[in-house]
Amino acid sequence: MSDGVQSKMIRSVVRGFGAALPKRVITNRDMEAIVDTSDEWIVQRTGIRQRYVAGDDETTASLGEAAARAALANGGLTPADIDLIICATSTPDNTFPATSVNIQNRLGMSHGFAFDVQAVCTGFVYAVTTADAYIRGGLAKRVLVIGAETFSRILDWNDRTTCVLFGDGAGAIIIEATEGEGTVADRGVLTAHLRSDGSHKEKLYVDGGPSTTGTVGKLRMEGREVFKYAVGMITDVIQAAFDSTGTTADDLDWLVPHQANRRIIDGSAKKLNIDAAKVVITVDLHGNTSAASIPLALATAAGDGRIKKGDLVMLEAMGGGFTWGAVLLRW
Numbered sequence: 001m002s003d004g005v006q007s008k009m010i011r012s013v014v015r016g017f018g019a020a021l022p023k024r025v026i027t028n029r030d031m032e033a034i035v036d037t038s039d040e041w042i043v044q045r046t047g048i049r050q051r052y053v054a055g056d057d058e059t060t061a062s063l064g065e066a067a068a069r070a071a072l073a074n075g076g077l078t079p080a081d082i083d084l085i086i087c088a089t090s091t092p093d094n095t096f097p098a099t100s101v102n103i104q105n106r107l108g109m110s111h112g113f114a115f116d117v118q119a120v121c122t123g124f125v126y127a128v129t130t131a132d133a134y135i136r137g138g139l140a141k142r143v144l145v146i147g148a149e150t151f152s153r154i155l156d157w158n159d160r161t162t163c164v165l166f167g168d169g170a171g172a173i174i175i176e177a178t179e180g181e182g183t184v185a186d187r188g189v190l191t192a193h194l195r196s197d198g199s200h201k202e203k204l205y206v207d208g209g210p211s212t213t214g215t216v217g218k219l220r221m222e223g224r225e226v227f228k229y230a231v232g233m234i235t236d237v238i239q240a241a242f243d244s245t246g247t248t249a250d251d252l253d254w255l256v257p258h259q260a261n262r263r264i265i266d267g268s269a270k271k272l273n274i275d276a277a278k279v280v281i282t283v284d285l286h287g288n289t290s291a292a293s294i295p296l297a298l299a300t301a302a303g304d305g306r307i308k309k310g311d312l313v314m315l316e317a318m319g320g321g322f323t324w325g326a327v328l329l330r331w
Protein backbone atom coordinates (compact mmCIF):
# COMPACT_ATOMS: atom_id res chain seq x y z
CA MET A 1 0.00 0.00 0.00
CA SER A 2 1.26 3.47 -0.77
CA ASP A 3 1.01 6.05 1.94
CA GLY A 4 1.68 9.19 -0.04
CA VAL A 5 4.79 10.86 1.40
CA GLN A 6 7.80 9.37 -0.37
CA SER A 7 10.16 10.12 -3.25
CA LYS A 8 9.15 9.69 -6.91
CA MET A 9 7.01 6.61 -7.41
CA ILE A 10 4.81 4.85 -9.93
CA ARG A 11 1.13 5.70 -9.57
CA SER A 12 -1.88 3.95 -11.12
CA VAL A 13 -3.78 6.76 -12.84
CA VAL A 14 -7.29 6.50 -14.30
CA ARG A 15 -7.16 6.88 -18.10
CA GLY A 16 -10.71 5.90 -19.10
CA PHE A 17 -14.07 4.75 -17.77
CA GLY A 18 -17.20 3.11 -19.14
CA ALA A 19 -20.38 1.26 -18.23
CA ALA A 20 -23.03 -1.02 -19.65
CA LEU A 21 -26.53 -1.96 -18.52
CA PRO A 22 -28.96 -4.64 -19.70
CA LYS A 23 -31.79 -3.52 -21.97
CA ARG A 24 -34.62 -4.46 -19.58
CA VAL A 25 -35.61 -2.24 -16.64
CA ILE A 26 -37.73 -3.60 -13.79
CA THR A 27 -39.33 -0.85 -11.68
CA ASN A 28 -40.56 -1.26 -8.12
CA ARG A 29 -44.10 -1.25 -9.52
CA ASP A 30 -43.11 -4.19 -11.76
CA MET A 31 -41.75 -5.96 -8.64
CA GLU A 32 -45.20 -5.68 -7.04
CA ALA A 33 -46.44 -8.17 -9.65
CA ILE A 34 -43.62 -10.62 -8.82
CA VAL A 35 -43.62 -10.67 -4.97
CA ASP A 36 -45.71 -9.22 -2.13
CA THR A 37 -43.99 -5.84 -1.89
CA SER A 38 -44.60 -2.16 -2.61
CA ASP A 39 -42.75 0.72 -4.22
CA GLU A 40 -43.13 2.62 -0.94
CA TRP A 41 -41.52 -0.16 1.17
CA ILE A 42 -38.57 -0.58 -1.20
CA VAL A 43 -37.90 3.16 -1.56
CA GLN A 44 -38.18 3.84 2.16
CA ARG A 45 -35.92 0.94 3.26
CA THR A 46 -33.35 1.02 0.45
CA GLY A 47 -33.67 4.07 -1.86
CA ILE A 48 -34.01 1.70 -4.85
CA ARG A 49 -36.57 2.70 -7.53
CA GLN A 50 -35.60 0.39 -10.38
CA ARG A 51 -33.00 -2.15 -11.45
CA TYR A 52 -31.77 -3.59 -14.77
CA VAL A 53 -32.08 -7.31 -15.43
CA ALA A 54 -30.15 -9.25 -18.08
CA GLY A 55 -32.08 -10.92 -20.90
CA ASP A 56 -31.29 -14.31 -22.43
CA ASP A 57 -28.80 -12.69 -24.81
CA GLU A 58 -26.93 -10.82 -22.05
CA THR A 59 -24.35 -12.29 -19.65
CA THR A 60 -21.71 -11.06 -17.23
CA ALA A 61 -19.08 -11.34 -19.98
CA SER A 62 -21.18 -9.55 -22.61
CA LEU A 63 -21.94 -6.69 -20.21
CA GLY A 64 -18.28 -6.62 -19.11
CA GLU A 65 -17.15 -6.50 -22.74
CA ALA A 66 -19.49 -3.57 -23.48
CA ALA A 67 -18.24 -1.66 -20.41
CA ALA A 68 -14.63 -2.42 -21.41
CA ARG A 69 -15.17 -1.14 -24.96
CA ALA A 70 -16.73 2.05 -23.56
CA ALA A 71 -13.74 2.57 -21.23
CA LEU A 72 -11.27 1.98 -24.09
CA ALA A 73 -13.09 4.53 -26.28
CA ASN A 74 -13.22 7.01 -23.40
CA GLY A 75 -9.47 6.64 -22.84
CA GLY A 76 -8.62 6.84 -26.57
CA LEU A 77 -7.17 3.33 -26.42
CA THR A 78 -7.56 -0.03 -28.18
CA PRO A 79 -7.28 -3.58 -26.76
CA ALA A 80 -3.67 -3.62 -28.05
CA ASP A 81 -2.81 -1.04 -25.37
CA ILE A 82 -3.93 -3.26 -22.45
CA ASP A 83 -1.62 -5.82 -20.83
CA LEU A 84 -3.79 -7.06 -17.96
CA ILE A 85 -7.54 -7.52 -17.45
CA ILE A 86 -8.96 -8.03 -13.96
CA CYS A 87 -12.68 -8.71 -13.69
CA ALA A 88 -14.41 -8.57 -10.32
CA THR A 89 -17.46 -10.82 -10.34
CA SER A 90 -19.37 -13.37 -8.25
CA THR A 91 -21.62 -14.32 -11.17
CA PRO A 92 -19.21 -15.63 -13.84
CA ASP A 93 -20.49 -17.00 -17.17
CA ASN A 94 -18.86 -20.34 -16.30
CA THR A 95 -17.24 -21.78 -13.19
CA PHE A 96 -14.11 -21.60 -15.34
CA PRO A 97 -12.45 -20.22 -17.43
CA ALA A 98 -12.44 -16.81 -15.78
CA THR A 99 -14.87 -14.19 -17.11
CA SER A 100 -11.89 -11.85 -17.63
CA VAL A 101 -10.35 -14.36 -20.07
CA ASN A 102 -13.70 -14.61 -21.87
CA ILE A 103 -13.75 -10.79 -22.13
CA GLN A 104 -10.11 -10.78 -23.30
CA ASN A 105 -11.13 -13.10 -26.16
CA ARG A 106 -14.25 -11.04 -26.97
CA LEU A 107 -11.98 -8.00 -27.27
CA GLY A 108 -9.85 -9.90 -29.80
CA MET A 109 -6.84 -9.98 -27.48
CA SER A 110 -4.43 -12.90 -27.36
CA HIS A 111 -1.62 -11.00 -25.67
CA GLY A 112 -1.26 -10.13 -21.99
CA PHE A 113 -3.08 -11.97 -19.21
CA ALA A 114 -6.39 -11.90 -17.36
CA PHE A 115 -7.89 -13.19 -14.13
CA ASP A 116 -10.99 -12.73 -11.96
CA VAL A 117 -11.24 -11.41 -8.42
CA GLN A 118 -14.05 -12.65 -6.21
CA ALA A 119 -14.84 -10.53 -3.16
CA VAL A 120 -18.61 -10.14 -3.78
CA CYS A 121 -19.72 -6.51 -3.37
CA THR A 122 -16.18 -5.45 -2.41
CA GLY A 123 -14.85 -7.01 -5.62
CA PHE A 124 -14.13 -3.78 -7.47
CA VAL A 125 -12.24 -2.29 -4.50
CA TYR A 126 -10.16 -5.51 -4.33
CA ALA A 127 -9.62 -5.46 -8.11
CA VAL A 128 -8.42 -1.83 -8.20
CA THR A 129 -6.06 -2.57 -5.28
CA THR A 130 -4.74 -5.66 -7.08
CA ALA A 131 -4.26 -3.75 -10.34
CA ASP A 132 -2.39 -1.01 -8.46
CA ALA A 133 -0.08 -3.61 -6.88
CA TYR A 134 0.65 -5.18 -10.30
CA ILE A 135 1.39 -1.75 -11.78
CA ARG A 136 3.64 -0.63 -8.92
CA GLY A 137 5.35 -4.04 -8.92
CA GLY A 138 6.21 -3.59 -12.60
CA LEU A 139 4.11 -6.56 -13.78
CA ALA A 140 1.70 -4.48 -15.86
CA LYS A 141 1.57 -1.02 -17.39
CA ARG A 142 -2.06 -0.57 -18.36
CA VAL A 143 -4.84 -2.52 -16.65
CA LEU A 144 -8.48 -2.86 -17.61
CA VAL A 145 -10.37 -3.24 -14.31
CA ILE A 146 -13.95 -4.43 -14.72
CA GLY A 147 -16.81 -5.04 -12.28
CA ALA A 148 -19.54 -7.09 -13.97
CA GLU A 149 -22.49 -8.99 -12.52
CA THR A 150 -25.74 -10.75 -13.31
CA PHE A 151 -27.07 -11.23 -9.77
CA SER A 152 -30.58 -11.70 -11.23
CA ARG A 153 -29.44 -15.24 -12.10
CA ILE A 154 -28.67 -16.18 -8.46
CA LEU A 155 -31.72 -14.53 -6.86
CA ASP A 156 -34.61 -16.47 -5.38
CA TRP A 157 -37.40 -14.59 -7.16
CA ASN A 158 -39.88 -15.90 -4.55
CA ASP A 159 -37.98 -14.27 -1.67
CA ARG A 160 -39.13 -10.66 -1.32
CA THR A 161 -36.45 -9.95 1.30
CA THR A 162 -33.68 -10.30 -1.30
CA CYS A 163 -35.00 -10.18 -4.88
CA VAL A 164 -36.04 -6.52 -4.69
CA LEU A 165 -32.52 -5.41 -3.78
CA PHE A 166 -30.25 -6.51 -6.63
CA GLY A 167 -29.68 -5.72 -10.30
CA ASP A 168 -27.33 -6.46 -13.20
CA GLY A 169 -24.72 -4.33 -14.98
CA ALA A 170 -21.04 -3.66 -15.57
CA GLY A 171 -18.54 -0.85 -15.29
CA ALA A 172 -14.86 -0.54 -16.13
CA ILE A 173 -11.89 1.74 -15.68
CA ILE A 174 -8.45 1.67 -17.25
CA ILE A 175 -5.55 2.56 -15.01
CA GLU A 176 -2.02 3.13 -16.26
CA ALA A 177 1.47 3.48 -14.80
CA THR A 178 2.42 7.15 -14.44
CA GLU A 179 5.31 8.68 -12.53
CA GLY A 180 4.24 10.68 -9.49
CA GLU A 181 6.00 12.74 -6.85
CA GLY A 182 5.02 10.43 -3.97
CA THR A 183 2.66 12.95 -2.36
CA VAL A 184 -1.11 13.09 -1.97
CA ALA A 185 -1.16 15.75 -4.69
CA ASP A 186 -0.33 12.96 -7.21
CA ARG A 187 -3.04 11.66 -9.49
CA GLY A 188 -3.74 7.93 -9.15
CA VAL A 189 -4.32 5.42 -6.36
CA LEU A 190 -2.99 6.93 -3.11
CA THR A 191 -3.84 4.23 -0.60
CA ALA A 192 -5.93 1.06 -0.21
CA HIS A 193 -7.25 -0.78 2.83
CA LEU A 194 -8.76 -4.26 2.46
CA ARG A 195 -10.38 -6.49 5.10
CA SER A 196 -12.22 -9.81 5.32
CA ASP A 197 -13.70 -11.95 8.09
CA GLY A 198 -15.17 -15.34 7.15
CA SER A 199 -16.93 -15.81 10.49
CA HIS A 200 -19.85 -13.81 9.00
CA LYS A 201 -20.45 -16.25 6.13
CA GLU A 202 -24.01 -17.26 7.08
CA LYS A 203 -25.29 -13.67 6.98
CA LEU A 204 -24.81 -13.34 3.22
CA TYR A 205 -23.93 -16.27 0.97
CA VAL A 206 -25.00 -18.41 -1.99
CA ASP A 207 -26.36 -21.82 -1.00
CA GLY A 208 -24.64 -23.79 -3.75
CA GLY A 209 -21.32 -24.23 -5.51
CA PRO A 210 -19.22 -26.61 -7.63
CA SER A 211 -17.57 -28.35 -4.68
CA THR A 212 -20.59 -28.65 -2.38
CA THR A 213 -23.94 -29.07 -4.13
CA GLY A 214 -22.71 -29.15 -7.70
CA THR A 215 -25.28 -26.45 -8.45
CA VAL A 216 -25.08 -22.68 -8.80
CA GLY A 217 -27.31 -21.97 -5.78
CA LYS A 218 -29.30 -18.90 -4.72
CA LEU A 219 -28.38 -15.82 -2.68
CA ARG A 220 -29.39 -15.97 1.00
CA MET A 221 -29.16 -12.98 3.32
CA GLU A 222 -30.04 -11.94 6.84
CA GLY A 223 -30.53 -8.31 5.85
CA ARG A 224 -30.87 -6.91 9.35
CA GLU A 225 -27.63 -8.65 10.44
CA VAL A 226 -25.72 -7.26 7.44
CA PHE A 227 -27.08 -3.80 8.15
CA LYS A 228 -25.86 -4.02 11.77
CA TYR A 229 -22.21 -4.38 10.70
CA ALA A 230 -22.13 -2.31 7.51
CA VAL A 231 -21.70 1.28 8.72
CA GLY A 232 -19.01 0.39 11.29
CA MET A 233 -16.94 -1.66 8.84
CA ILE A 234 -17.23 0.92 6.05
CA THR A 235 -16.32 3.88 8.24
CA ASP A 236 -13.31 2.02 9.74
CA VAL A 237 -11.64 1.50 6.36
CA ILE A 238 -12.46 4.99 5.10
CA GLN A 239 -10.96 6.46 8.26
CA ALA A 240 -7.86 4.27 7.74
CA ALA A 241 -7.51 5.70 4.23
CA PHE A 242 -7.77 9.26 5.55
CA ASP A 243 -5.30 8.59 8.38
CA SER A 244 -2.65 6.91 6.22
CA THR A 245 -2.61 9.84 3.77
CA GLY A 246 -3.06 12.69 6.25
CA THR A 247 -6.30 13.71 4.50
CA THR A 248 -9.72 14.44 6.00
CA ALA A 249 -13.37 14.51 4.96
CA ASP A 250 -12.92 18.19 4.07
CA ASP A 251 -10.25 17.34 1.47
CA LEU A 252 -12.52 14.82 -0.24
CA ASP A 253 -14.27 15.84 -3.46
CA TRP A 254 -16.35 12.67 -3.94
CA LEU A 255 -17.37 9.60 -1.97
CA VAL A 256 -18.28 6.86 -4.45
CA PRO A 257 -19.70 4.09 -2.27
CA HIS A 258 -20.87 0.61 -3.13
CA GLN A 259 -24.55 1.11 -3.88
CA ALA A 260 -26.33 -1.42 -1.65
CA ASN A 261 -28.68 0.71 0.34
CA ARG A 262 -29.29 4.45 0.67
CA ARG A 263 -29.57 4.23 4.47
CA ILE A 264 -26.14 2.55 4.78
CA ILE A 265 -24.57 5.14 2.48
CA ASP A 266 -26.15 8.11 4.29
CA GLY A 267 -25.26 6.65 7.71
CA SER A 268 -21.61 6.14 6.73
CA ALA A 269 -21.24 9.65 5.25
CA LYS A 270 -22.86 11.23 8.29
CA LYS A 271 -20.63 9.34 10.75
CA LEU A 272 -17.54 10.60 8.89
CA ASN A 273 -18.84 14.18 8.46
CA ILE A 274 -18.74 13.83 4.69
CA ASP A 275 -21.06 16.43 3.13
CA ALA A 276 -24.06 14.71 1.49
CA ALA A 277 -23.48 16.83 -1.66
CA LYS A 278 -20.16 14.97 -2.16
CA VAL A 279 -21.77 11.51 -2.23
CA VAL A 280 -22.49 9.86 -5.58
CA ILE A 281 -25.79 7.96 -5.47
CA THR A 282 -26.95 5.57 -8.19
CA VAL A 283 -28.69 2.92 -6.08
CA ASP A 284 -32.05 4.47 -7.05
CA LEU A 285 -31.37 3.67 -10.73
CA HIS A 286 -29.36 0.45 -10.59
CA GLY A 287 -30.18 -1.31 -7.30
CA ASN A 288 -27.32 -3.30 -5.79
CA THR A 289 -25.17 -4.53 -8.69
CA SER A 290 -22.47 -5.94 -6.37
CA ALA A 291 -18.98 -5.60 -7.89
CA ALA A 292 -20.38 -3.48 -10.75
CA SER A 293 -21.88 -0.77 -8.58
CA ILE A 294 -18.79 1.38 -7.96
CA PRO A 295 -17.58 1.49 -11.59
CA LEU A 296 -21.18 2.16 -12.71
CA ALA A 297 -21.33 5.06 -10.23
CA LEU A 298 -17.89 6.32 -11.34
CA ALA A 299 -18.93 6.22 -14.99
CA THR A 300 -22.15 8.08 -14.13
CA ALA A 301 -20.48 10.87 -12.14
CA ALA A 302 -17.40 11.23 -14.37
CA GLY A 303 -19.62 11.03 -17.45
CA ASP A 304 -21.88 13.88 -16.34
CA GLY A 305 -18.88 16.05 -15.40
CA ARG A 306 -19.15 15.89 -11.61
CA ILE A 307 -15.88 13.97 -11.08
CA LYS A 308 -13.09 15.96 -12.72
CA LYS A 309 -9.36 15.43 -13.28
CA GLY A 310 -7.53 16.10 -10.00
CA ASP A 311 -10.53 15.40 -7.72
CA LEU A 312 -9.91 13.37 -4.56
CA VAL A 313 -12.22 10.33 -4.69
CA MET A 314 -12.93 7.69 -2.03
CA LEU A 315 -14.23 4.28 -3.12
CA GLU A 316 -15.66 1.98 -0.45
CA ALA A 317 -17.57 -1.28 -0.24
CA MET A 318 -18.72 -4.02 2.09
CA GLY A 319 -20.21 -7.37 1.16
CA GLY A 320 -20.44 -11.16 1.49
CA GLY A 321 -17.75 -12.90 3.51
CA PHE A 322 -17.72 -10.37 5.02
CA THR A 323 -15.28 -8.46 2.85
CA TRP A 324 -14.82 -4.72 3.03
CA GLY A 325 -12.37 -2.07 1.87
CA ALA A 326 -11.63 1.46 0.72
CA VAL A 327 -9.43 3.01 -1.97
CA LEU A 328 -8.48 6.69 -2.01
CA LEU A 329 -7.44 8.00 -5.42
CA ARG A 330 -6.96 11.27 -7.21
CA TRP A 331 -8.90 11.20 -10.51
Ligand SMILES: CC(C)(COP(=O)(O)OP(=O)(O)OC[C@H]1O[C@@H](n2cnc3c(N)ncnc32)[C@H](O)[C@@H]1OP(=O)(O)O)[C@@H](O)C(=O)NCCC(=O)NCCS
Pocket residue numbers: 036037038041042045046121160161162164221222223224225226227260261264288318319320
Ligand atom coordinates in the same frame (compact mmCIF):
# COMPACT_ATOMS: atom_id res chain seq x y z
C1 LIG B 1 -32.95 -5.80 3.64
C2 LIG B 1 -33.39 -4.56 4.42
C3 LIG B 1 -33.75 -3.45 3.43
C4 LIG B 1 -34.63 -4.92 5.21
O1 LIG B 1 -35.05 -3.78 5.96
P1 LIG B 1 -35.40 -3.95 7.50
O2 LIG B 1 -35.85 -2.64 7.96
O3 LIG B 1 -34.20 -4.55 8.17
O4 LIG B 1 -36.60 -4.93 7.43
P2 LIG B 1 -36.78 -6.31 8.20
O5 LIG B 1 -35.91 -7.36 7.60
O6 LIG B 1 -36.67 -6.03 9.66
O7 LIG B 1 -38.27 -6.59 7.82
C5 LIG B 1 -39.33 -5.75 8.24
C6 LIG B 1 -40.62 -6.26 7.65
O8 LIG B 1 -40.65 -6.03 6.25
C7 LIG B 1 -40.96 -7.21 5.56
N1 LIG B 1 -40.33 -7.22 4.26
C8 LIG B 1 -39.14 -7.74 3.92
N2 LIG B 1 -38.91 -7.53 2.61
C9 LIG B 1 -39.97 -6.87 2.13
C10 LIG B 1 -40.33 -6.39 0.86
N3 LIG B 1 -39.53 -6.52 -0.21
N4 LIG B 1 -41.51 -5.75 0.72
C11 LIG B 1 -42.34 -5.58 1.76
N5 LIG B 1 -42.06 -6.05 3.00
C12 LIG B 1 -40.90 -6.67 3.17
C13 LIG B 1 -40.46 -8.31 6.47
O9 LIG B 1 -41.11 -9.53 6.20
C14 LIG B 1 -40.79 -7.77 7.84
O10 LIG B 1 -42.17 -8.02 8.09
P3 LIG B 1 -42.63 -8.48 9.56
O11 LIG B 1 -42.27 -7.32 10.45
O12 LIG B 1 -44.08 -8.67 9.36
O13 LIG B 1 -41.87 -9.71 9.86
C15 LIG B 1 -32.30 -4.08 5.38
O14 LIG B 1 -32.13 -5.00 6.42
C16 LIG B 1 -31.00 -3.86 4.70
O15 LIG B 1 -30.87 -2.96 3.91
N6 LIG B 1 -29.97 -4.66 5.02
C17 LIG B 1 -28.71 -4.58 4.37
C18 LIG B 1 -28.79 -5.40 3.14
C19 LIG B 1 -27.70 -5.11 2.17
O16 LIG B 1 -27.50 -3.99 1.79
N7 LIG B 1 -27.02 -6.16 1.74
C20 LIG B 1 -26.06 -6.10 0.73
C21 LIG B 1 -24.73 -5.78 1.32
S1 LIG B 1 -23.58 -5.81 0.02
